[in-house]
Amino acid sequence: MIKLTIPHHVSGLWIPVLSSNPLFSGSIGAGINLSVSSVALPVEDECTIRLNNQKVFHEQAKDVCEFYKTKVGVTVESPFNLGKGFALSSTLLIAHTLVNSIYAGSSLLNAFQKAHELEVVRGTGLGDVISQYYGGFVIRTRPGPPGIGEAFKIPVKYRVKLIVSSLPYSEPTGKMLERIPLSHYEKGLSLLKKVASSEDLMDYFNAAKEYTQGIFDYSSIPAEILRSPGVVGLYLKKSALIIWVEKDHVTEITDILSRRQLFFMESEISRTGVEIEYSGKPP
Structure with missing residues (x-):
């Protein structure tokens, strides 16, 4: 069994940087990842993305399964809802691409890149994937996913509540x-x-x-x-x-x-x- 734990990212600064290639598009900016996380589990023989037991992102799920030539879904439990600012769309796509990547025996780094690509193409996000990849307090200095974009996890001097x-x-x-x-x-x-x-x-x-x-x-x-x-x-x-x-x-x-x-x-x-x-x- 695979279990994914994905922190929620809340960006406070974002400046879009767009190009014809979604892998080189995204945003620069800064944000923090919360210790509050979503938990994701695979669902075999079902190409779906479920959020708190509700099917969402039907087209994105289809794109992922076609890309990996798999039929594996994911169920995600989260305290948040879509459209609220907690990077839930990227959380769902990271979960689904990673699970399918693992089942297909493919690169995990490429799974993050696929999640970022879908975010940009579908218009659901720009800079969350690379931030959640690192966790913590993150400054993004070049747009794109892990392996292409550039971001730095900054040590925090304070015990922050x-x-x-x-x-x-x-x-x-x-x-x-x-x-x-x-x-x-x-x-x-x-x-x-x-x-x-x-x-x-x-x-x-x-x-x-x-x-x-x-x-x-x-x-x-x-x-x-x-x-x-x-x-x-x-x-x-x-x-x-x-x-x-x-x-x-x-x-x-x-x-x-x-x-x-x-x-x-x-x-x-x-x-x-x-x-x-x-x-x-x-x-």
């Missing part, structure tokens, strides 16, 4: 990208240069907030959280609200979210990227 919430909002990635003006991407590039220079998590949170305030509605965040002295930093990506909170203020922030009946989970920054666990002999 995160509260992750999902606000009542969703938006497909393609629509989000369409409404962002070129001038805002230029601002993002300037912010990215500062973060890449300092490699500091606090600088990243400040830059991510400044960048995403021009894209998403921060008025949807409870005012008590924005005013709280216990919040070290926060940013919003679609509905994904990432709050860096001082340890002594965790209960205060979770109580606010509970009163608002908002979903939340406690998390940290992941220490690892995608993990593959075999029980028994590999297929």
